[in-house]
Amino acid sequence: MKHSTFVRLALALGILLSLGLLPASAQCDGDVIELEFMNWWGAAREALMDTLIGHFEAENPCVRIINQVQPWDNRAELLATAAASSNPPGIIMTTRPETYNFAINGLIIPIDAFVEAEGTDLSVFYEGEIGIQYWNGELYGLPMPTAGGLTSLYIYNREMLADAGFDPDSPPQTWQELEEMSAAITEADAMGIEVMGAPLHAGDSNFVSWLYTNNGKYVSDDGRTLLYNSPEGVETLEWMVNFTNNINQGPENVIDFFQDTSFTQGDHPWYDGTQAFLPINTSFFGHFNNNAPDHYAAADRWGVMLRPYNGDNPDAGNAGVTGYGFSGGWAYTIPAAHPPEMQAAAYKFAEFIGVHPLGGCAFLFAQSRPSPVQACNENQAYYDVNPYWSVVLEGLATDTSVPITPVQGQLAEILNNQIQEAMFGMKSAEDALNDAAAAGQALLDEFWAEFDADNM
Numbered sequence: 001m002k003h004s005t006f007v008r009l010a011l012a013l014g015i016l017l018s019l020g021l022l023p024a025s026a027q028c029d030g031d032v033i034e035l036e037f038m039n040w041w042g043a044a045r046e047a048l049m050d051t052l053i054g055h056f057e058a059e060n061p062c063v064r065i066i067n068q069v070q071p072w073d074n075r076a077e078l079l080a081t082a083a084a085s086s087n088p089p090g091i092i093m094t095t096r097p098e099t100y101n102f103a104i105n106g107l108i109i110p111i112d113a114f115v116e117a118e119g120t121d122l123s124v125f126y127e128g129e130i131g132i133q134y135w136n137g138e139l140y141g142l143p144m145p146t147a148g149g150l151t152s153l154y155i156y157n158r159e160m161l162a163d164a165g166f167d168p169d170s171p172p173q174t175w176q177e178l179e180e181m182s183a184a185i186t187e188a189d190a191m192g193i194e195v196m197g198a199p200l201h202a203g204d205s206n207f208v209s210w211l212y213t214n215n216g217k218y219v220s221d222d223g224r225t226l227l228y229n230s231p232e233g234v235e236t237l238e239w240m241v242n243f244t245n246n247i248n249q250g251p252e253n254v255i256d257f258f259q260d261t262s263f264t265q266g267d268h269p270w271y272d273g274t275q276a277f278l279p280i281n282t283s284f285f286g287h288f289n290n291n292a293p294d295h296y297a298a299a300d301r302w303g304v305m306l307r308p309y310n311g312d313n314p315d316a317g318n319a320g321v322t323g324y325g326f327s328g329g330w331a332y333t334i335p336a337a338h339p340p341e342m343q344a345a346a347y348k349f350a351e352f353i354g355v356h357p358l359g360g361c362a363f364l365f366a367q368s369r370p371s372p373v374q375a376c377n378e379n380q381a382y383y384d385v386n387p388y389w390s391v392v393l394e395g396l397a398t399d400t401s402v403p404i405t406p407v408q409g410q411l412a413e414i415l416n417n418q419i420q421e422a423m424f425g426m427k428s429a430e431d432a433l434n435d436a437a438a439a440g441q442a443l444l445d446e447f448w449a450e451f452d453a454d455n456m
Contacts, residue, residue: 028062033345035065035090038082042069043264044290048366055358056349063345076409083107088335091346094141096132096329101406103135104451108333110138114347124355128401129372132323133331136455141331142354143372145364149282151209152320152395154305160185160195160276171303173318174311175213175239178277179247185276188249193257196269198277200240202251202423204416205325209279211236212319212400213309223403224448226441228415229433232313237422237429239310244423251423266291279307285386286367304388306395320399325412370396407447411440 041049046069053065068089070078082088083102094102102108115122120142122130129143158168164184172178182197200206208218208228216232219225227233248254261268264287269275271292289296306318323329332350334343352359354373361376368386370377370393377396382389405411418436421427427435 026058026061030062032061033063033342035063035342035346035349036068037065037091037093037349038068038070038079038089039093040070040072040075041093042071044286045363045367048363052353052359052363056352056356059352060345060348063348065349083335086337088337090335090338090342091349092333092335094331094333096147096323096331097325097404097406097408099133099140099329099331099333100135100404100408102333103138103140104406107336108140109336109343110140111142111334111347111350112139114344114351115139118347118351120351120355124373124375126372126374126396128322128399132329132401141333142350143329143331144353144360145330146282146370146372146396147322147329147401148320148372148396148399149370149392150320150322151205151212151279151281152307152318152398153280153282153284153392154307155270155278155280155284155288156303156305157270157273157276157301158303159301160273168303171305172277172308173306174308176311178308179243182243182277183247186247188247188253190249190253193248193253194274196254196257196275197247199248199254199257199275199279200243201254202240202244202420204412204419207233207237207240207415207419208324208402209307209321210240212321213307213316214313215310215315215317218321218324218402219404221403223405224444226411226437226444229430229437233433234430235310235313237419237433241423241425241429263287264291271295280304282369282392283367286369289368289385299387304391306391306398318395318398320395322399322401323404324402325408405444405447407443410443414440414443 049067053067079098083092084107129147132147133139133141133143156171161168166181172181178198185195185197187195211228211233214232214236216230216236217227219227244251244254270278309318310316332353334346354360361371361373364371377393415436418432422429422432
């Protein structure tokens with residue numbers, strides 16, 4: 001679809017949203033197919049999804065979508081139970097690891113035949129976005145939102161930098177500059193943190209995010225060999241431990257500082273000016289604007305920067321990670337248990353979400369979030385609502401896709417446990433990563449042995 005068409009329709013949706021209007025629905029000449037849509041687009045996004053569904057139903061009057069927003073508590077159990085049931089939802093919002101796992105177990109269907117039959121143009125997507133939706137050579141879903149932009153971006157408080165004697169137009173580019181500025185801003189002792197420069201949270205996903213800014217890799221390109229216990233990995237984890245202990249006075253302080261806070265609900269240190277640097281994903285801007293519109297509008301008070309890299313490593317640079325963990329690689333997958341006519345209707349909705357300008361494109365634009373469809377992000381209106389949109393697109397361009405397997409959840413848990421032991425001083429960084437890699441590699445070898453045997 002042409003760029004001009006995307007822009008016109010996205011702007012038209014903005015008008016419709018502001019007026020609370022939807023297009024008139026055509027009449028269905030046959031039976032109406034009802035599809036339960038299992039998803040996690042809650043909070044302010046639920047109304048936006050209802051609007052998207054209204055546009056879809058106006059164009060597809062013989063399909064009725066039942067918007068079933070799910071709670072985040074016990075999400076994995078809810079999803080696994082629903083997907084494996086004899087009567088699953090008609091279409092399910094799944095992460096990349098879940099998509100792969102359901103595909104291997106025959107719970108969802110590949111959509112290549114629908115793509116060909118409907119003439120869906122997959123080239124409209126960023127290659128890294130559509131590429132992570134394939135398993136074993138078959139496509140299982142269309143992406144929305146982006147898998148990118150989850151780890152490559154930071155927001156920073158320009159006023160706090162200026163008050164500490166730094167140029168707010170020159171945020172930290174390297175680990176070393178982040179350390180210097182955070183040390184000058186942070187007010188902390190063994191009893192707690194009053195003002196924080198930057199948090200280096202414990203956990204596997206945070207470690208992997210920093211690993212790639214040190215020219216490290218999580219796993220080999222074929223997904224068969226874990227690589228994170230490399231010299232780059234050890235250096236990364238040692239830096240995280242030292243930063244947390246020397247600047248934030250220990251991981252307990254960091255946990256306590258964010259206790260009972262929620263960025264999405266507007267109760268967070270960022271809003272009261274006690275945190276200078278905050279790692280964000282692309283959903284941040286919509287939440288920021290909803291919770292503090294005056295602050296969001298005052299673009300001279302805040303800025304956006306790329307995740308800093310190790311300035312002591314000549315091979316390192318800005319980098320983001322896509323598809324590593326729970327939050328990466330959302331798609332809309334179709335259960336195998338349903339008859340062909342339901343599956344065909346589900347694909348029409350998945351395609352609308354994925355590529356239609358009044359689908360995911362407009363849904364994400366309303367949240368100031370980028371789209372996995374390239375043309376959507378060329379909309380000049382993005383620059384009008386987000387003064388730092390060029391930095392967001394720069395962050396998307398730095399993203400690297402991480403190969404994973406259906407046992408990624410178990411591998412992440414193994415790594416996370418060892419990262420915690422290192423952060424809390426129970427093991428050295430090197431021992432923690434070596435122990436994690438040994439246990440994880442055994443699990444990975446077992447998976448690939450079974451997979452190869454089943455596909456000989």
